[in-house]
Structure formats: C-alpha cells, structure tokens
Amino acid sequence: MSITSNYRQILKNIPNNITLVAVSKTKPVEEIKELYDAGHKIFGENKVQELIQKYNSLPKDIEWHMVGHLQRNKVKYIAPFVHMIHGVDSFKLLTEIDKQAEKNNRKQKCLLQVHIAQEETKFGFSHDELTEALTSGEINTLKHVEICGLMGMASFTENTEQIRAEFRFLSNYFHTLKEKYFKNSITFKELSMGMSDDYAIAIEEGSTMVRIGSSIFGQRYYPNCTNE
C-alpha cells in the first residue's frame, strides 16, 4: 500500500468534520511531500529539531502541529511558525509559550494535555493540577495564547474497554471545563484524541482531531533509540 492510498482509506474512515493530523515523525520530507501533493496540509511532529528542519524544507502553507512533549527552553525555536501545540502540560510551559508568541506578534493555539492513561510515563496535567490552574484565573492573564481545547493519550493496551473509558473521561472533562471556564470562548472546541490503533474509539467518544502516523506512513524505525 502506498502512503497516498493509506491516507485515502483513513479519510474514508473518519467523518469530514474531524481534523486529521498526519503524524510524520521520523519520516523523510519526500513522504510528506507525497501527501502534500495529494492535498493534505496538516502534519504533526514530536521533536523540535525535526520539526524545524521539515518546516524549512517544505511548502510554507503546511500547518505544523507539535504533538509531543515540549521543553520550555525549546519553545522559542518553533514559536515563529507552529500552528498548534498539543502537549501543553504545565502552567510554566504555557507562560513560556505566551512570552515567545508575544515576541513573534502571534497568538499561539494550544491544547492542554490531560493525563488519562494508566502509565506513569505519559505526560499531562493531572485533573487536580488543571482544575487549580483554571480556578486561579491565571490562564486569563496570558494574552498571547489561545486555549483551543484538550489533548490526551490513552493507555497502551489491547483492552479496548479501558481505552474507551479513558477517552470518555477526557470527553466528559472537556465538556465540564467548557461549561465552567470557557463558556464564552469560541476557541475552546477541540478534543485531540485518537491515534492509529484507537482513533475509531476516540471518534465514537467525541474526538474532533485525530493524530495518525503509522497507519498512513507505515511503521517507524528508530535505529539508535528504543523510546519514542
């Protein structure tokens, strides 16, 4: 199967009001260009350096999404161009994004990442941390970030009922926050959940944005490291 035919197949599986972020991490620019030529303009990366290299060598109308964990000291490198940052998992990081967005005269779209998986290793705000950050009102002092919604990753498990429960939790939490803190916000509307193995469940549970890599580009190979 070619990348383009994988892509077309995925498009058939998802309703057209759902945003598909094609996660191109570790894949060469030629493969991204193939999808770009097929009409796709929204790509996701999880490493700052790789994102910058790809941004520099590909057409400028691509919407780049930073989907991975972002270190505060690296925000400045992507702040001039990144379309949306999915992995905002602390108020400190959000403050840094605000500062760099201001320097670039931009308003930066962000998603707040919530920890929903059982694994310790997945990043994200805990329920309590996020509630605290929101009730304190501090978030409203940041004028150069636009909070567009939430992002989450389910546990890495075969247990689809568990995955469903985690997505359902996030979806309920999203609606609760919207009602409580973002009632007048027109931007708080995205729920980024669902990857190659679980996007169908995520969509059933209310996802508005799926991040799909290997089902489009094929398996990833990591020659020198074992972790993603």
Ligand SMILES: *Cc1c(COP(=O)(O)O)cnc(C)c1O
């Ligand atoms: C790699 C990655 C994806 C895509 O994963 P696939 O299983 O290949 O679809 C989605 N979201 C994040 C945060 C990722 O790091």
